[in-house]
Amino acid sequence: GAxxxxxxxxxxxxxxxxxxxxxxxxxxxxxTMFWYRQFPKQSLMLMxxxxxxxxxxxxxxxxxxxxxxxxASLTLSTLTVTSAHPEDSSFYIxxxxxxxxxxxxxxxxxxGTRLTVV
Amino acid sequence: GENVEQHPSTLSVQxxxxxxxxxxxxxxxxxxxxWYKQELGKGxxxxxxxxxxxxxxxxxxxxxxxxxxxKHFSLHITETQPxxxxxxxxxxxxxxxxxxxxGTRLTVKx
Numbered sequence: 001g002a003x004x005x006x007x008x009x010x011x012x013x014x015x016x017x018x019x020x021x022x023x024x025x026x027x028x029x030x031x032t033m034f035w036y037r038q039f040p041k042q043s044l045m046l047m048x049x050x051x052x053x054x055x056x057x058x059x060x061x062x063x064x065x066x067x068x069x070x071x072a073s074l075t076l077s078t079l080t081v082t083s084a085h086p087e088d089s090s091f092y093i094x095x096x097x098x099x100x101x102x103x104x105x106x107x108x109x110x111x112g113t114r115l116t117v118v
Numbered sequence: 119g120e121n122v123e124q125h126p127s128t129l130s131v132q133x134x135x136x137x138x139x140x141x142x143x144x145x146x147x148x149x150x151x152x153w154y155k156q157e158l159g160k161g162x163x164x165x166x167x168x169x170x171x172x173x174x175x176x177x178x179x180x181x182x183x184x185x186x187x188x189k190h191f192s193l194h195i196t197e198t199q200p201x202x203x204x205x206x207x208x209x210x211x212x213x214x215x216x217x218x219x220x221g222t223r224l225t226v227k228x
Contacts, residue, residue, distance in 0.1 A: 004161075
């Protein structure tokens with residue numbers, strides 16, 4: 001149980017285009033999902049907290065107009081990188097927290113999306 | 119906010135030896151401390167966790183200890199195997215927000 005599916009696993013796009021990454025909780029409902037960014041050989045940096053039915057909460061320094069987050073249902077959150085630039089190239093990972101009381105209480109991560117902007 | 123520090127950043131051990139990774143946290147309200155293993159190109163996977171009402175937890179070759187007073191917790195891997203080679207992250211959470219350590223790259227030499 002507590003599976004989080006992230007898609008795509010990798011994407012290459014041209015500078016100036018937008019890319020959408022999907023994060024789905026497959027066997028549980030997640031009112032909150034989290035988006036992280038990870039540079040090579042570095043830790044996970046929280047970008048934003050995605051809240052179902054309301055606006056996302058962004059960490060300091062993260063441009064909300066550049067990284068659009070939509071959490072329209074209890075099982076899906078999307079991150080759209082708008083007007084992508086090479087410096088946006090990174091590994092993006094989502095996570096969700098199953099409801100308390102479930103067997104796998106604790107954050108479950110997606111498999112990540114490797115974004116390369118050329 | 120919470121600040122999690124993790125040491126060492128790299129660790130190399132011989133197969134069969136033990137490996138210990140240590141983390142400290144700053145927020146006394148943190149009550150949940152998971153450890154994740156991340157292999158190259160993949161998302162982190164939870165390997166063990168501990169809550170603030172427990173001092174130690176063990177799962178086969180993996181154990182975690184927690185010292186709330188000192189605000190530090192450690193991961194212990196015994197009888198290491200080459201497949202244990204990966205990056206390990208500690209984390210601390212006081213609710214819905216989780217902060218990660220910088221990671222430890224563990225290499226187990228056969």
